Amino acid sequence: MRTGQSKYCFRYVVGRITVYSLLFLFAVCFLVPVYVLLATGLKSFKDVNIERMWVLPDEITMAAFGKAFSKLSPNFINSIILTIPATVASCIAGSLNGYIFSKWRFKGADIIFVFILFGMFIPYQSILIPLVQFLNRIGLYGSLSGLIVTHIVYGLPITTLIFRNYYMEVPDELLESAQIDGLGMFNIYFKIVAQISAPAFVVAIIWQFTNIWNEFLFAVIITQKPSIQPITVALQNLAGSQIVEWNVQMAGALLAAMPTLLVYILLGRFFIRGLMAGSVKG
Amino acid sequence: MIKSRGDLLRAFFVVLPSIAAVGIFIYGFIGWSLRASFSAWDGIIPDFTFVGFKNYLEVFSNVRFQKDLWNTLYFTFFFLLLSICWGLLLAWLLDRKVKGEALLRNIFLFPMSISFVVTGVVWRWIFNPTVGVNALLKLLGFSGANWGWYTDPTSVLKFHLALIPVILAASWQLTGYTMAMFLAGLRGIPEDLIDHARIDGASELYIFRRIILPLLKPITLSAMIVLGHFSLKIFDLIYTMTGKGPAFATDVPAIFMFETTFRGNHYAEGAVISIVMLLLVAVVIVPYLYSTFRKEIKR
Numbered sequence: 001m002r003t004g005q006s007k008y009c010f011r012y013v014v015g016r017i018t019v020y021s022l023l024f025l026f027a028v029c030f031l032v033p034v035y036v037l038l039a040t041g042l043k044s045f046k047d048v049n050i051e052r053m054w055v056l057p058d059e060i061t062m063a064a065f066g067k068a069f070s071k072l073s074p075n076f077i078n079s080i081i082l083t084i085p086a087t088v089a090s091c092i093a094g095s096l097n098g099y100i101f102s103k104w105r106f107k108g109a110d111i112i113f114v115f116i117l118f119g120m121f122i123p124y125q126s127i128l129i130p131l132v133q134f135l136n137r138i139g140l141y142g143s144l145s146g147l148i149v150t151h152i153v154y155g156l157p158i159t160t161l162i163f164r165n166y167y168m169e170v171p172d173e174l175l176e177s178a179q180i181d182g183l184g185m186f187n188i189y190f191k192i193v194a195q196i197s198a199p200a201f202v203v204a205i206i207w208q209f210t211n212i213w214n215e216f217l218f219a220v221i222i223t224q225k226p227s228i229q230p231i232t233v234a235l236q237n238l239a240g241s242q243i244v245e246w247n248v249q250m251a252g253a254l255l256a257a258m259p260t261l262l263v264y265i266l267l268g269r270f271f272i273r274g275l276m277a278g279s280v281k282g
Numbered sequence: 283m284i285k286s287r288g289d290l291l292r293a294f295f296v297v298l299p300s301i302a303a304v305g306i307f308i309y310g311f312i313g314w315s316l317r318a319s320f321s322a323w324d325g326i327i328p329d330f331t332f333v334g335f336k337n338y339l340e341v342f343s344n345v346r347f348q349k350d351l352w353n354t355l356y357f358t359f360f361f362l363l364l365s366i367c368w369g370l371l372l373a374w375l376l377d378r379k380v381k382g383e384a385l386l387r388n389i390f391l392f393p394m395s396i397s398f399v400v401t402g403v404v405w406r407w408i409f410n411p412t413v414g415v416n417a418l419l420k421l422l423g424f425s426g427a428n429w430g431w432y433t434d435p436t437s438v439l440k441f442h443l444a445l446i447p448v449i450l451a452a453s454w455q456l457t458g459y460t461m462a463m464f465l466a467g468l469r470g471i472p473e474d475l476i477d478h479a480r481i482d483g484a485s486e487l488y489i490f491r492r493i494i495l496p497l498l499k500p501i502t503l504s505a506m507i508v509l510g511h512f513s514l515k516i517f518d519l520i521y522t523m524t525g526k527g528p529a530f531a532t533d534v535p536a537i538f539m540f541e542t543t544f545r546g547n548h549y550a551e552g553a554v555i556s557i558v559m560l561l562l563v564a565v566v567i568v569p570y571l572y573s574t575f576r577k578e579i580k581r
C-alpha cells in the first residue's frame with residue numbers, strides 16, 4: 001500500500017510540474033508579441049538595428065510614442081467619433097429587436113430572426129460593391145457618417161442575438177404580472193425589461209465597441225481621405241510606408257490596441273460572454 | 283401572456299426598420315452583387331448588360347484565383363488544426379485546478395480583443411527575414427537561420443510556405459477563443475463521471491479519449507464552423523501582414539476581390555469573387571443555422 005501511495009504521489013508531482021511548465025511555456029509564447037511591441041516602441045531610433053532588435057532598450061524613451069501619437073491622434077479621435085454613436089445605436093436597436101423576437105413573436109418572427117442572423121456570417125465583400133454605390137448615391141460615401149451608418153446596420157444581427165438570448169431567460173411570469181398591472185407592450189419594455197437589461201447592454205456594448213474600433217475592411221473602403229480615416233486604416237498606412245521607423249510603427253500599433261485592450265483588462269468577463277454569444281448557441 | 287393582435291402588429295412595426303435595413307443592406311445588396319457578377323461592368327461606370335457566366339469562367343481560369351483557392355484550403359486546414367488542438371490543450375491544462383488560472387486565461391485570451399491590423403503589423407515584424415525571428419535565432423547561436431518566411435515563394439503540393447507565419451499569427455489571435463469554448467465545455471462535464479471512471483481504474487489518457495473527447499464533440503464542431511467560416515473570409519490580417527505575397531503566395535479571395543474591384547475597377551469580376559466567397563461561407567453556415575434553429579424554422 002505504502003509503495004503504491006508514494007508512487008501515486010510521485011506521479012502526481014511529475015504531473016503538476018508538467019502542467020505548470022507547459023502553461024508557463026505557452027504563456028511566454030503568447031506574450032512574445034507584447035514584448036516585441038514594448039521593447040521596440042520604447043527604443044530610440046539609433047537603438048533600432050538588427051543586432052539589438054530582440055534585446056531590451058539601452059535607455060527607455062517615449063520619443064517613438066510621441067511621434068506615433070502626433071501622427072495618429074486625429075485618427076484616434078475619428079475612431080472615437082465613429083465607435084461611440086455606432087455602438088450606442090446598434091445596441092438600442094438590438095435591445096428592442098431582442099425584446100420582440102423573444103417575447104412578442106408575431107407569425108413568422110422566428111424565421112425572420114434566423115434570416116437576420118445570417119447577416120453576421122456573410123463575407124462583407126458580397127455587399128461591398130452595392131454598398132459603395134448606395135452610399136455614393138445618398139451622399140455619404142467618403143464620410144465618417146457613412147461608416148457609422150454601415151456599422152449600425154451590420155451590427156444589428158449580433159446585437160439582436162445577444163439581447164434575444166438574454167431576454168429568453170427572463171421568465172414570462174414577470175411580464176404577465178406586469179400585464180395584470182395594466183402595462184402594455186412598450187411600458188413593459190421601458191419599465192421592466194429595460195431596467196433589468198444592464199448585463200446584456202454591457203456585453204453588447206463591449207462587443208460592438210471592440211469590433212467597430214478594430215474594424216478595417218469597411219473603413220478602408222468607405223473613408224478615402226486620410227483626415228477622416230479611423231485608426232486601423234491610419235496604422236496600416238503608417239506601417240505600409242517604408243520611411244517610418246519600426247519603433248514608431250510599434251508605438252502606433254500599441255496606441256491603436258490600447259482602448260480595446262483596456263476594456264478587455266477591465267471588463268474581460270463580459271467580453272468573453274459576447275464571444276460565446278457570437279457562436280450562436282450562447 | 284396575453285398577446286392581442288394589436289400587440290403583435292405593433293411588435294412587427296417595432297422590428298420593421300431592422301427587417302427593412304437587413305433586407306436591403308444584406309439580401310438586396312447580395313442580389314445586386316449577383317446581378318453585377320453576370321454583367322459587363324468593367325470600369326468606373328456601371329454597365330449591367332447581361333453576359334452570362336463569362337466573368338465566372340474568366341475568374342476561375344485565372345491562375346491567381348486558383349492559387350487563392352488552394353491558399354484558402356490550406357490556410358483553413360492548418361489554422362483550424364492548430365487552433366483546435368492548441369485550444370484544447372490549453373483548456374485541459376487550465377482545468378487541472380492550477381494556481382493563477384485567471385491570469386493565464388487572460389494571457390491566452392487578450393489577443394482576441396485587439397485589431398487584426400495590429401496583429402498584422404506586429405507579426406510582420408516578428409517574421410521579417412532580416413530583423414525578426416531569424417535575428418533572434420542568430421542571437422541564440424543558430425547561424426543558419428536565414429529563412430525567407432513570408433517572402434519565400436516556394437510551395438510544396440500547392441501549399442505556399444509563406445503562409446506559415448500567417449497561420450501562426452491567426453492562431454495566436456484566435457486560439458484563446460477555442461480555449462474558452464473548451465474550458466466552458468470541460469467545466470460542464472460532471473465530476474462524478476470522471477471520478478467513477480478513475481475509481482474503476484481508467485487511466486487519464488483513457489478518460490480523455492473515451493469520456494472527455496466525445497462530450498466535447500458538439501463544441502468542437504461549433505468552434506470549427508465559427509473559425510472555418512472566418513478563415514474563408516479572412517482579409518485584414520493577411521492584407522496588413524503580407525499582402526498578396528511573392529507570386530501570390532499569401533493571396534486569398536478577399537484580397538483579390540479588394541484589389542480587382544477597388545484598385546482595378548473590374549467590378550463584374552470583383553462581384554464574381556465575392557459571390558464565390560459567399561457561397562463558400564454559406565455551405566458552412568446555412569446547415570449550422572438550420573440545425574441550431576430547426577425548431578424555430580419549422581414553427
